[in-house]
Amino acid sequence: MKYFIPLQILMLLTITLKSFGQFYDDPASHDCLKCHSQQTYSFHNDMMDTEEKRLMNPYLIIDTLRLRTGVHQNFDCTDCHSFDYTTYPHAASLKLEPMMTCLDCHGGDESFAKYEFDKIDEEVNKSIHRQGFGDNFTCSKCHDQHYYSTTARTSSSIVEIVENSNDMCLSCHNDMKRFSLVSGDLKSAVVDIHDWLPNQELHFKHVRCIECHTAVEDDLMVSHNILAKEDAVRRCAECHSANSLLKASLYKYQNLQERAEDGSALGVLSNENYVIGSHQIPILRTISLIIFFAAMAGIIIHVIFRIIIKKK
Amino acid sequence: MSSENKIYFYPLWLRIWHGINALGIILLIITGISMNSGFEESVISFKLIITVHNYAGVIVSLNYLLFLIGNMVTSNKKFYIVKPKNFLKRPMKQAYYYAWGMFHGMKAPYPLSEKRKFNPLQKYTYLIVMYIIVPLVIISGIGLMFPELIFNKIYNISGVLITAVTHSAMGFFISIFLIIHLYIASIGKSPLDNFRSIVNGWHHV
Numbered sequence: 001m002k003y004f005i006p007l008q009i010l011m012l013l014t015i016t017l018k019s020f021g022q023f024y025d026d027p028a029s030h031d032c033l034k035c036h037s038q039q040t041y042s043f044h045n046d047m048m049d050t051e052e053k054r055l056m057n058p059y060l061i062i063d064t065l066r067l068r069t070g071v072h073q074n075f076d077c078t079d080c081h082s083f084d085y086t087t088y089p090h091a092a093s094l095k096l097e098p099m100m101t102c103l104d105c106h107g108g109d110e111s112f113a114k115y116e117f118d119k120i121d122e123e124v125n126k127s128i129h130r131q132g133f134g135d136n137f138t139c140s141k142c143h144d145q146h147y148y149s150t151t152a153r154t155s156s157s158i159v160e161i162v163e164n165s166n167d168m169c170l171s172c173h174n175d176m177k178r179f180s181l182v183s184g185d186l187k188s189a190v191v192d193i194h195d196w197l198p199n200q201e202l203h204f205k206h207v208r209c210i211e212c213h214t215a216v217e218d219d220l221m222v223s224h225n226i227l228a229k230e231d232a233v234r235r236c237a238e239c240h241s242a243n244s245l246l247k248a249s250l251y252k253y254q255n256l257q258e259r260a261e262d263g264s265a266l267g268v269l270s271n272e273n274y275v276i277g278s279h280q281i282p283i284l285r286t287i288s289l290i291i292f293f294a295a296m297a298g299i300i301i302h303v304i305f306r307i308i309i310k311k312k
Numbered sequence: 313m314s315s316e317n318k319i320y321f322y323p324l325w326l327r328i329w330h331g332i333n334a335l336g337i338i339l340l341i342i343t344g345i346s347m348n349s350g351f352e353e354s355v356i357s358f359k360l361i362i363t364v365h366n367y368a369g370v371i372v373s374l375n376y377l378l379f380l381i382g383n384m385v386t387s388n389k390k391f392y393i394v395k396p397k398n399f400l401k402r403p404m405k406q407a408y409y410y411a412w413g414m415f416h417g418m419k420a421p422y423p424l425s426e427k428r429k430f431n432p433l434q435k436y437t438y439l440i441v442m443y444i445i446v447p448l449v450i451i452s453g454i455g456l457m458f459p460e461l462i463f464n465k466i467y468n469i470s471g472v473l474i475t476a477v478t479h480s481a482m483g484f485f486i487s488i489f490l491i492i493h494l495y496i497a498s499i500g501k502s503p504l505d506n507f508r509s510i511v512n513g514w515h516h517v
Binding site: 274277291295302 | 347348362363365366367370410411414415456457458459460462464470471472473476477478479480481483484487488491492495499
């Protein structure tokens, strides 16, 4: 009896730890991950009574490290996938069963209201992805539920947020196999299409694709209405005028670019780039107007006195 | 050189410099205001406005060299020498004359002569404009034309922004100077007398 209370505490701790723990702590002994986290898998062929080892479909291999840091880390596979997957060989009919969608859990749920899943769904419905490919274009085409993390909300690094966001686009637009899943014969040519963009690599690292390729909704943190490529923003000044540093870099770039194109000494003179000076600073504009009107007023008063004196 | 109350104040080189400078500065001010205010829709195309500004800027800058060299090699420089005695009192006296004295029968405190081409207020203004403001506008203009010469950042503020603001602020001071310069020039024997002088070189005293 004297061990009762410590025993109780130990049991409580075990239960608590278990409930915060993950199903994926030990992939090697996890029913699904023992195969789906490996490049190869082995099984006993009952028909032939042999042990067999085969290659795992690379698209079905789960990265267990990333799985354990994603937002769904506390879910088990069968929370979303059919429980029948726990038997092997998996029944062929399982592939035809509808998959759980994000909105099955997140839609209309007050506890997820801040993420505005329903509004996102409306926007996705308007997007070129959904318009072109219908319901086949699910959330998971961009947001891998296995690894998804709320980087845009939690990270303080712009580069990390941009990389995370652009990886979603590039996972298809830079992968012919995945791209063909929804595009048919169309070939993705991200680099060639963006050939017009100066410092392409730098832009890809520091600017999210969605910056130019979505219709911005003010009340949505990340716009999901991906536009057709013809409607993408191509105006450098959209970004390079709001911030003076961006604008400065644009000014320098354009200036050097045009000079490189027009090698003549006079090229620099017909360069059409310019940068607004003091007029972009409201206080300086106000001061300059005051000085101007004061000078004009002084002159007008002086003229009036000169006329009066002359008449006398 | 003088005859019948006339002094030959403005030698040919100076009049050529002044003429080119006047036209250039007027073009620069008009095009500069257009560029600063972003009047993209106008009779003249915006691209042409920028090109005119660039050409006029280069011409006025080269012309500035004529002013510098002209003053170096001729005796015109002596008119710019500032006397330390009554350094502030002298221009104040001239300002008082313009604001009050000339309406109350006061004689000009610093009448122009062979030895004195500018009154103290004029001298100070010309010195500030020609040796501080114009060089600043030229240097910042060169910076904007060749932005790779500009520091990327100065205390976290864009170098291009600082250069552009300096350029347009100095341009603004030159505009104000021009307005006052033109007005003061009208205070002569007759309102147009001084304008004739800068064309023919002879100043009536």
